[in-house]
Amino acid sequence: EKGGYEHFMLKEIFEQPRSILDSMRGRMIAESDHLMMGGIREYENKFAKAKRIIIVACGTSWHAGLVAEYLIEDFARIPVEVEYASEFRYRNPIITEKDIVIAISQSGETADTLAALELAKSKGATIFGICNVVGSSIARATDAGAYTHAGPEIGVASTKAFTAQVTVLTLIAMIIGSKRGMLETTKLHQLMVELENIPAKVEIALQLNDQIVEIAEKFKDATNFLYLGRGYNFPVALEGALKLKEISYIHAEGYPAAEMKHGPIALIDEHMPVVVIATKDSSYEKIVSNVQEVKARKGKVIAVVTEGDTTIPSMADYVIEIPETSEPLMPLLSVIPLQLLSYHIAVMRGCNVDQPRNLAKSVTVE
Numbered sequence: 160e161k162g163g164y165e166h167f168m169l170k171e172i173f174e175q176p177r178s179i180l181d182s183m184r185g186r187m188i189a190e191s192d193h194l195m196m197g198g199i200r201e202y203e204n205k206f207a208k209a210k211r212i213i214i215v216a217c218g219t220s221w222h223a224g225l226v227a228e229y230l231i232e233d234f235a236r237i238p239v240e241v242e243y244a245s246e247f248r249y250r251n252p253i254i255t256e257k258d259i260v261i262a263i264s265q266s267g268e269t270a271d272t273l274a275a276l277e278l279a280k281s282k283g284a285t286i287f288g289i290c291n292v293v294g295s296s297i298a299r300a301t302d303a304g305a306y307t308h309a310g311p312e313i314g315v316a317s318t319k320a321f322t323a324q325v326t327v328l329t330l331i332a333m334i335i336g337s338k339r340g341m342l343e344t345t346k347l348h349q350l351m352v353e354l355e356n357i358p359a360k361v362e363i364a365l366q367l368n369d370q371i372v373e374i375a376e377k378f379k380d381a382t383n384f385l386y387l388g389r390g391y392n393f394p395v396a397l398e399g400a401l402k403l404k405e406i407s408y409i410h411a412e413g414y415p416a417a418e419m420k421h422g423p424i425a426l427i428d429e430h431m432p433v434v435v436i437a438t439k440d441s442s443y444e445k446i447v448s449n450v451q452e453v454k455a456r457k458g459k460v461i462a463v464v465t466e467g468d469t470t471i472p473s474m475a476d477y478v479i480e481i482p483e484t485s486e487p488l489m490p491l492l493s494v495i496p497l498q499l500l501s502y503h504i505a506v507m508r509g510c511n512v513d514q515p516r517n518l519a520k521s522v523t524v525e
């Protein structure tokens with residue numbers, strides 16, 4: 160049932176070229192500029208007219224929500240708020256009939272996310288669900304929604320569900336953006352072509368596996384890790400850190416790279432591995448300076464870079480090269496080496512990666 164893999168988590172990481180494809184199947188064909196999602200079709204106008212979109216989720220799904228904030232604001236110019244479901248539901252939030260509330264949940268059973276959604280519904284908001292498990296409680300509670308079609312995720316640490324969520328949210332952002340006339344046709348087409356190429360590029364990123372085993376070997380005994388990223392890669396830094404802590408029990412923190420100098424920089428010395436997601440994008444020059452700041456304090460830099468980059472590799476201790484893609488799609492590629500890194504470190508530390516201590520696949524209590 161693990162398809163020859165040692166753990167479900169590794170199997171699910173390697174399934175991503177396929178699961179990402181499944182999450183867009185029938186919804187997008189670049190060649191004919193076909194872009195359509197059954198679940199939101201009736202709501203397209205409502206989405207296009209929304210003054211605000213609120214996303215509620217927990218954990219990894221919340222990280223997918225953060226990527227969606229960048230995507231929707233970028234493509235559709237609608238303000239987005241991303242909320243931890245547990246905080247949102249208890250702080251007497253301002254919700255009106257004009258709001259669209261999107262819940263993201265792999266299991267569709269997370270108690271806080273479901274309750275946040277029900278609260279939003281009671282205040283008259285349009286509620287929308289992005290779930291992986293078909294027929295789950297959140298899927299049933301919503302007015303409309305889209306399934307991620309990632310297939311069953313057994314490993315407690317979410318991997319393929321995350322990339323499927325991000326794929327579906329990318330499609331939604333593209334649909335709303337074009338409906339609102341904020342995404343011009345050529346840019347939209349280009350994004351569609353790039354998104355279609357993502358599964359093949361994920362396949363290439365997965366070939367880094369052996370190289371990542373070697374890096375994992377070097378850092379398996381670390382007690383702390385810092386993950387830094389900017390822009391679209393900031394949520395990926397948070398996700399990389401979460402993956403590492405939940406399965407390897409190493410303390411890890413993800414930060415927007417520029418926030419480092421407001422505190423975490425004090426932690427950096429020769430014992431601190433710093434994973435920097437430094438792909439060639441609009442914040443590249445800034446992240447080069449952040450890497451210099453880490454190196455000046457003797458931190459060990461593991462950099463995820465775009466193929467062919469030479470600047471960051473000349474500064475970093477370890478370099479992981481991933482294929483180029485358009486900036487808004489980068490999380491789908493940059494998260495792959497981070498999933499593998501946490502997996503191998505956890506295995507080397509003898510941890511039960513598929514069932515980490517204290518964690519459950521569905522958190523049905525608050």
Ligand code: F6R
Binds near residue numbers: 269272401520
């Ligand atoms: C992380 C992880 C958790 C879940 C969170 C939300 O790998 O598994 O952080 O992402 O419990 O779960 P869902 O998406 O089922 O609502």
